[in-house]
Amino acid sequence: MKVTIVGTGYVGLVTGACLAEIGNDVFCVDVDPRKIEILNNGGVPIHEPGLQEMLRRTRAAGRIQFSTDVKASVEHGDIQFIAVGTPPDEDGSADLQYVLAAARNIGKYSNGFKVIVDKSTVPVGTALQVKRVVEEELRARGLGESEKHGLSVVSNPEFLKEGAAVDDFMRPDRIVIGIDDDRAGNLAREKMKRLYTPFNRNHERTLYMDVRSAEFTKYAANAMLATRISFMNDLSNLADTVGADIESVRRGMGSDPRIGYHFLYAGCGYGGSCFPKDVQALAQTARENGHTLRVLEAVEAVNNDQKEVLVNKIVKRMGEDLRGRTFAVWGLAFKPNTDDMREASSRRIIEALLQRGATVRGYDPVARDEAERVFALDLADRPDDFQRLHLVNTQQDALTDADALVIVTEWKEFKSPDFWHLKSALKTPVIFDGRNLYEPEAMAEMGIDYFAIGRPHVELDRNGSHN
Known part of the structure; x- marks a missing residue:
């Protein structure tokens, strides 16, 4: 089937790659020429396990292409997935400007019946707005009464976990599809059923419902x-x-x-x-x-x-004034297996430490570049604080000259470190663990002052062993 994906973020890229993997002809379009250049040069603008390899296979097979040509993208796909961002507005509501812009382009260049799929996470009622926008553009072209240029707007929310998105798409636990109960909806249902048939061969995973319920479900x-x-x-x-x-x-x-x-x-x-x-x-x-x-x-x-709890534990143990103190921070991304820094707890924790005068040495296995970009923006009006933030290449580099270790993201490589080496590397053997990776009693036996979330703190005696 010919499929167009509007947007090459997490959802768009994974959706496009996986649909191409099972044999569809996929056209991915984005208004950001930098992203398209990266993709056409064999790179991937995000970190997602398995995605680059899948894109390499499907690109070599000629089943996926990347472009900024909106007209060509609309003309390509009978099914048009809208997978653009819906960032929060000032009042917390989802900002639909990119979704509606994509809809407007579909109406502007539509060359036949289109199934328009809202893959972006959108509020209840968005499908109706999308339909109205497309129909306005069709009427402006004198096509409003033409059945040939009809459409159906489908809600097909994604249920992808960052860090496991490829596996989630290829082996879904459910496929939710919201479709109107009319002639256009029946045509769309047949197309969506055909598109997702390869994912239902073991057993039926698709849940059909009305559009508003599908939007609400996500x-x-x-x-x-x-x-x-x-x-x-x-x-x-x-x-x-x-x-x-x-x-x-x-x-x-x-x-x-x-x-x-x-x-x-x-x-x-x-x-x-x-x-x-x-x-x-x-x-x-x-x-x-x-x-x-x-x-x-x-x-x-x-x-x-909750993002202040670990900071409060640090302040209680080491004082409000942290000038002259250095903290190693392990984990910057909001979760393992991604470089996504959006709303990451590390941002609040590191900024709080810097505000109190501390120096921070941060390490993350994949998020260093994204963290550098994000903190440059977050601390743009605090240049002195930014100079005391050092993003390093290894766990060991982070421990250099550190008074204590702060763990923020539960990457696998943090779960079983050489504790005796870690203890000797720190100026003071103190760990503040925001993900409860270790056992308090075991830490105390090694003479490490260990503070976790909701777990008992085992006091050490003056010789460094626990009481």
């Missing part, structure tokens, strides 16, 4: 996952106060099959491109419709506060 799913994270973080702070171990609590809760273990880890807050903006957008949708999602507003408030 937000509801992310809101639930964010709620579980914030709930555990809220409990972890109480565990700190009452002396409970949140890791034991997690195991006790997760063993209940009605609850399960997923997304029950306490930490220093969620980030990334999805949870923060989707929680805000759903809460704003509720307000616009005269409702208050009280649980969801609490979820956001807890997450915002």
Whole structure:
């Protein structure tokens, strides 16, 4: 099938590559010539495991192309995926300007019946707005009454985890498709069914529903996952106060099959491109419709506060004035296996340390370049602070001259370090662990002063062993 993907971010690139992998003829278009140049030269503008190899195969087979030619992209695909960004507006609502611009281009250059697929995460009612915009452009061309140039707008939300997006697309647990129940919708349903047939051969994974329900489903799913994270973080702070171990609590809760273990880890807050903006957008949708999602507003408030918890532990242990102190920070991306720095907890933590006069030596396996770009913007009006931020190439480089280690992202390579070497490398053997990677008792036995999230702090005696 001939498919067009509008947008070459995480969702667009993964969708395009995976659809090309199974034999479709895919045209990826983007208004950013820098991205297209990178892709046409064999590179990938984002870090996503397995994506570059898949793009190399499909490009060599002639099944995928990249261009800034909007007219050619619209003419190419019978199915037009809109996979552009929907960043949060000032009030928290999703900014639809890029989605509607893509819709306008489809209407402007449409050369036949088009199935327009909202792949971007969009608020309830967006499909109707997209349809109106396309129809306005068609009418302006004198094509409003022509059945040949008809359209159907489909909601097909993505459920991709950054760092595992290729696997998630190729082996989905569900495919949600929202389609209108009319003649155009029936045509669109047949095309979408054919497109996704290769992913349903083992068993049927597609859930058909009305368009508004499909749009709502994406937000509801992310809101639930964010709620579980914030709930555990809220409990972890109480565990700190009452002396409970949140890791034991997690195991006790997760063993209940009605609850399960997923997304029950306490930490220093969620980030990334999805949870923060989707929680805000759903809460704003509720307000616009005269409702208050009280649980969801609490979820956001807890997450915002949670990004300060590790800083508070550092200040309590080492003082408010951190001038002359150096901190090694392991992990900059918001989660492992990505270089995405959007809403990353590291940004809040590092900025707080720099504000207090500290020097920071940060390391991340893949996010260094993106972190350099982001912090240059974040600290543009604080040049003195920016000069005290050093992004380095290895874990060991980060430990150089450091008074303490701060762990922010749970990369695998951080889970089993040489603790004796780590202890000797630090000026003072102190670890502040925002992801609860290690066991407090084991750290204390090695003479490491270990502070985690919602886990008991084992006091060391003057000889460096625990009491």
